[in-house]
Amino acid sequence: MAESGFGGARFEIGAVISRAFETIGSNILLFCGLALVLAGIPQFLFEFWRVTNFTLAYNGMDPSYYLSPSYLGMSGATWLVSIVTGAILQASLTRATVMHLSGETPRFGQCLAVGISMILPMIAIGLLAGIGVGIAMLFLIVPGIILWLVWAVVTPAYVQEKVGIFEAFGRSAALTSGARWRIFLTMLVVLVLLWVLSIPVGFLTMAMMATGNAFLIALVTGALSALSSMILVATQASIYVELRQLKEGVAPSDLEAIFA
Known part of the structure; x- marks a missing residue:
């Protein structure tokens, strides 16, 4: 993962992360609303079902329950929905994220419509990225990490540039190229932050487990899922904006003209 200076410019890890969090903070209702509806609620429903029907009912001590038709069926349905x-x-x-960094004001309905139009x-x-990285992970993990970094901005490339699926992987x-080491460090910092955040959440969940309150347990789990999702996606999009500017001289304000 050789590093490139991009003609004197430098991929700034701090700036990328700062832009991601600034974007979330400036559009907190939009980000929280989308993340809660599309990540938090599905995770909440599954966790509430799991805790109510397994963790509390069986005290989590019957591993055969994980192989039961009801658990496998619910897990499969949740996976498809997710x-x-x-x-x-x-x-x-x-x-x-790209709209905000371009100086535009993103709207809930507008962004949701874009997402729905691109479902398939x-x-x-x-699926392609997951299969590819998963297969690469079988070879001592490192190739999987490298491939994950190669495809780090495939989603924003597809969404913003309106290219084909395979072209997005190439983009x-x-x-x-030349920035993967710093992309790795950027994502590592974000993942560590999320891991640190998950520690008190884990203790809180265990404390609530003792009370037997399945609703609160599922609520905390769903909220953490929503928070993690929006931070990771915003960071990924921020990386894309940084790379477009460094490698191609495309200022954030010019990205909207490209999308249009």
Whole structure:
């Protein structure tokens, strides 16, 4: 993962992360609304069902329950729903992030419409990337991480540039070339922040487990899922904006002209 100076410019990790969080903060209702509807609520419903029907009912001590038709069926249904809602969320929040960084004001309905219009290609991109990275992970993990970095901006490339699915993978490879080490560090910082946040949430969940309040347990889990989703997508889109500016000289304000 050799690093490139991009002709004297430098991929600034702090600036990328700062832009991602500033975007969320400036559009907090939009981001929280989309993340809660498309990530938080599905996770809340599954967690509420799981805690009520397994963790509390069986005290979590019967591993055979995980192989029961009801658990497998619910898990499968949740997985299918999460694929669809996750695809919409990624496209919607990517669009919202790029719009904000371009100086535009993203609107809930406008961004959601973009996400819904891209359901099928976004699902295809997610499956292709997941399969590719998963297979690469079998080879001592490192190749999987490298491929994950190569395709780090495939979603914003597809959403913003209106290219084909396979072309989006090629665009991501071209844009991330020479910057993958710093992209890795950027994502590592964000993942560590989310991990640190999950620690007190884990203790809180265990404390609530003792009270047997399935609603609160599911609520906390769903909220954490929504928060993680919007931070990761905003960071990914911010990386894309940074790379377009450094490698191609496209200022954030010019990205909207390209989308239009």
